[in-house]
Amino acid sequence: MRLNDLERAMLGGELGAAVKSAIEHQVMVGDFFGAADFVPVTQAHIMADTESLGEAGVAWLESIAKSEGRVRVPTITDPRGTDFAKAGVLKHPEWIVELERRAVEAFKKLGVLTTDTCINYQTIQAPARGESVAFGDTGVVIYANSVCGARSNYEGGPSAVAAGLTGRTPRYGFHLEECRRATLRVRVAFEPRTLNDWGALGGLIGRLAGNYWAVPYVEGLEGSAGSDALKHFGAAMASFGSIALYHLAGITPEAAEADGSRLKVLHRIGEADVKALQSAYAGEEEIDVVVFSAPQLSLYELRSLAALCDGRRFARPLLAVTSPQVKPDADRLGLTKKIEDAGGHVLSGMCFYQSYAREIAEANGWKRLATNSVKLVNILGGYGYVPLLASMERCVEAAEKGRLPK
């Protein structure tokens, strides 16, 4: 890679051991992908729940914090592995809480803002079109690239930490104009109505697209459905296909220049396809728990949920997970009270699958989990759950009756 004077100084150790180690890692990754040079980033976002890091990852964070590494650009965090205020609700043992505390402490020493959110584009600061960033969390990256027109690759935790420390990232993948052009054209003959419809459609397109370098160009969706719909659409697409960028004809900012209309229509998706994906997660009626998470809920989603919970009494646990930025507003506006008066819990700063989902299942005896998140049902099978997909309305009914209504 071609390095400038500052980058050579970083590599030579003149800016400290942490920065040297960070840029060495970045050069290794950049060389793998044939990056010509670095691109400066305005912000970084680190996925760093301790289920992923383990003791080894937390010890590594502590070691770079001890070596006086400090981030050079605003750097924030993805959800933590617990909600410290509600660890008891999840039956998280003390060792999990303590590991999380250590990670938070290390991040603070590094100068990282522990925002603990995967919806930073709704709550912290959405990147602008053309802005180069180093975001972790696939849902965050696909939203930033597709809806905002910003530029990011998937930056896994260690690489996002490195980007924060150096203020740059190797220039490859979706930082390059040529990688942002559409590679497959999908025509949709279906109008998604619910968030899980949007998620199912995104999941189908992700499955068809198949790998990180594919860029779907999607036609047939009339008008933008708004941020929450596109949040679920992108998160599911990224989850099913490892996709980082899509274009919606007439909707997303780079759709016109993505040149998708030059491609043949290879895939058509109709209502039957969407229903088939949804019915693949509809095998059981009895449920053990209802979870709204992945991504964290916006204030508007919590508003809808609170209205559905109002006046009910739940027979099964219902968990609604949001960001630490949204939670105070939900408290202040009475939304949390409506959900919790029905017997639910509003959790903050975590995300269900990033919070020791296997340990939660064993501690609470939960197996059959109902959710409206297509991303969540795609993940939880590997954690031993039987995931069940339904609309928010049906999930709330399921919490009340103990079974999903037909």
Added chain:
Amino acid sequence: MIFTARQAIGARVRGQVLVAHDGFSARYDLDRIRGTFSRPSHKLAGQSYVGKILVLDTAKGGVATAWMLHEMASRGIVPLALVLNSVNPILVQGAAFGGVTLLAGFDGDITAQVPHGATVEIDPASRSLRVL
């Protein structure tokens, strides 16, 4: 048989391969406590990945693998190497951070060409996989 990859990282290794035309994500697919594939729909479900060279199609899922390869390596419950038709940045970042050998990008589908259970040698310096 020798196969040459377009991209490589890590140290030279020799071991037995598990082959499937499935994707790979440490979070989605693995029980990292038991060291087995746990996603019911994965073709390698129930099999131990520890010390094995995994020959798979492409990277799937989220970003957690970037941490998890390092974490699994710290406990000695880690694949010996990963060989894929295509990778996303997460697998590369994770391999670099966790010290796991990685090859990617071949002429043709590598999962259709390497026999399941074979012993192979991988040399990242020459970007090669040799079936022994």
